[in-house]
């Protein structure tokens with residue numbers, strides 16, 4: 001079955017196409033073109049979204065849950081509920097992210113998440129439209145005690161290849177991202193080993209000075225986790241890890257653009273430093289996302305949520321941000337247009353973590369996971385595998 005989608009514009013997102021044609025066949029994008037360059041194929045159904053924009057589905061590479069579900073505890077049978085919630089905010093693919101927990105509990109969670117990832121990759125078109133877990137992000141246990149945020153100190157470990165391998169085996173190789181503090185003993189052995197296995201090594205939860213952060217990049221790190229948060233602060237004469245993250249054009253970096261974790265003025269500075277090619281938006285969303293204020297679980301941590309702010313013992317503990325709001329915030333906090341903001345939520349994260357199969361882009365051969373957006377960046381519809389319109 002062939003369907004042709006059209007709207008006013010399309011963000012690939014590297015390019016913008018006016019009066020686009022997005023031709024989908026068997027859940028995959030067959031062709032991306034414009035009405036000026038191509039006729040609507042006669043054997044396809046035409047779906048016209050009027051004055052909207054077509055854009056790839058959002059990819060959230062750092063999230064801990066939502067819709068009341070905590071991903072360290074959730075059963076594979078519960079994940080479709082989260083997946084359906086996420087599509088209402090434009091997310092089509094996400095990385096379940098762990099927090100520092102006792103090693104046995106973490107390994108049990110990794111096994112369940114691996115089950116979910118494998119089940120999602122075997123989904124059929126009869127399944128409801130839902131965002132899919134695409135890989136696991138290990139946030140911890142290799143974090144700095146000084147910059148741990150709310151990760152419990154008793155669960156932090158010094159990195160060893162043996163511990164990393166235990167986590168890797170428990171996750172059956174589905175670990176795609178590792179946040180690590182490069183200054184802690186053992187980190188410089190684990191960073192190249194993880195990079196060798198295709199993991200996106202991300203520096204974060206770190207008190208590193210600039211030379212150590214640079215050495216981590218030389219050893220294989222290529223990304224930074226929630227820039228500014230849980231990092232040694234920037235000083236103009238002692239730039240530290242943030243100086244490296246903002247100045248190194250060889251690495252990508254992500255940010256929580258909720259206006260709470262980072263002041264809007266500093267969000268703008270970050271976007272200008274990393275540019276539309278290297279900036280990545282994440283939510284760091286927890287189970288409370290999409291739920292009323294109250295008390296929620298983040299792995300082993302109790303979190304209080306009030307007026308959109310998540311705290312545990314006075315420290316920020318994740319967010320209730322959604323990817324669509326992060327995109328809209330970027331257009332409000334900076335002079336970036338919707339296309340660049342969308343790029344930071346789609347193509348950039350997919351590329352940063354090395355997702356195979358042309359994910360996060362509207363191009364021939366990519367999965368037909370895309371959003372229909374209003375000019376303000378509101379999600380009108382989310383289409384997964386060509387279904388849901």
Ligand SMILES: [Zn+2]
Nearest residue numbers: 097139284318
């Ligand atoms: Zn997190």
